[in-house]
Amino acid sequence: MSRGVNTVSSGRRPFFASVAGPVLISFSLLACSCSFPGEAGGADEVSEPQAVTSVSGVGWEWQTPSEREILAVEPVAMGAAVFMDTGVAVLHGGTGEEVWSYLVPEQEAFAAGLTVDGASLLVARGPSSDEPPEETLMLDADSGDSTGEFRVREGFAPWDLWSASEAERVHRPPGVVEEYRPLSIIDVASGDQRWEQEAPLTCEADPGLASQQPDSLIHDSLLLVLVVCSPEQFENPLEVTTAVVALDLADGQEVWRQEFTHESVGTFPNASIAVEGNALLLEGRDLPEAHVINVPDGEIRASTPRTVVGMFEGEILAWEGSSEGHRYDLLGTDLETVESVEFPERPWRSLLSEEDVLPLGDGLVSVEVLEEDGAPSALALGFTPWGGTETEVLDSGFPIEAGDYFDRFTGQVVEVPGAVVLLDGRSPEPTQLVAYQ
Secondary structure, three states: OOOOOOOOOOOOOOOOOOOOOOOOEEOOOOOOOOEOOOOOOOOOOOOOOOOOOOOOOEEEEEEOHHHOOEEEEEEEOOEEEEEEOOEEEEEEOOOOOEEEEEEOOOOOEEEEEEEOOOOEEEEEEEOOOOOOOOEEEEEEOOOOOEEEEOOOOOOOOOOOOOEEOOOEEEEOOOOOOOOOOOOEEEEOOOOOEEEEOOOOOOOOOOOOOEEEEEEEEEEOOEEEEEEEEEOOOOOOOEEEEEEEEEEEOOOOOEEEEEEEEEEEOOOOOOOEEEEEOOEEEEEOOOOOOEEEEEOOOOOEEEEEOOEEEEEEOOEEEEEEEEOOEEEEEEEOOOOOEEEEEEEEOOOOHHHOOOOOEEEOOOEEEEEEEEEEOOEEEEEEEEEEEOOOOOOEEEEEEEEOOOOOOOOOOOOEEEEEOOEEEEEOOOOOOOOEEEEEO
């Protein structure tokens, strides 16, 4: 069974604030072998790393220049694109060596985002975030070389590089979650607007309900929009409609939609969408079922009431737990079980989220808590082969300070070509990457 690494953002959202919602930040100028604004990336010829199917220990570590904070990591063909509060760096997944980086002087504003296809990074820089960027470059993700400029229109969140492709970008003007934010499609090369929403999408089940558009994805010629409709004031139970609406990327016309209505008790709705291939996964802790939808025609392929962790390269990871232990099943897009692992109940397991796992070709990677004198002392990765029940806990990744309030893993575990990378938001050491191979 082969499960290679995609070089685009997966359905799983990063825990940190970048990439899924790019961060506007200023930087200190660091001394390192890197490219600077206006210069080419200059990476030497380096071969691309291969996908990992299992991990057995720490392969390499990487610490940020001048102890700066890492915000998120995304997979690219060369390995790991590291988004920091000092810029962006691409590390070779097999060795951890820096392939290229892009930094700006401290007094400048900076933003960056990975394109939908994972082939390029868009970076914007300028003297102030209150003004449009002075320079907007498209950098080759493999080499860091500039392949040209992209253009943004003033007034359309020019610093928001949340989701992009080489032809178009979805703009989300700043605003609180409850506020309607129109979606616009802009041609990156010319800066011309293709279309903009005049009003938020509503749910056909009850067009009078307040609606939100918490997520959107580009897939081929479609813009897929997640729409959640519910009363403006909290009620118990709360009647909620969740819809996935496919719009034509060229003109914004609706192509198809799927809607699901249910009652939610004690909480506002929470849902997300992810796409790989022609399969769209709609899931959420507050939804009674997760659904797999065929993107070209909007037909439902399969549905399940199980707790779904996310979609990983065309396969779906589901979880269920009891007092006796936990079970993870890897499902196909028909939601039939492909592989499984089981964990017996053990100390600290309940303190971690069931999302702190990652399926590989040969087994399941999980975030583990190491103990010393009966108390949590460090975080590391564990590896459990498919069909097995014994987890091999690998070398330590990050220490946990005594007295820390430790309720769950607050970092990120992500597969990149050549390694599985572990980040931790609580590490008392300077923020760094620990890569397992």
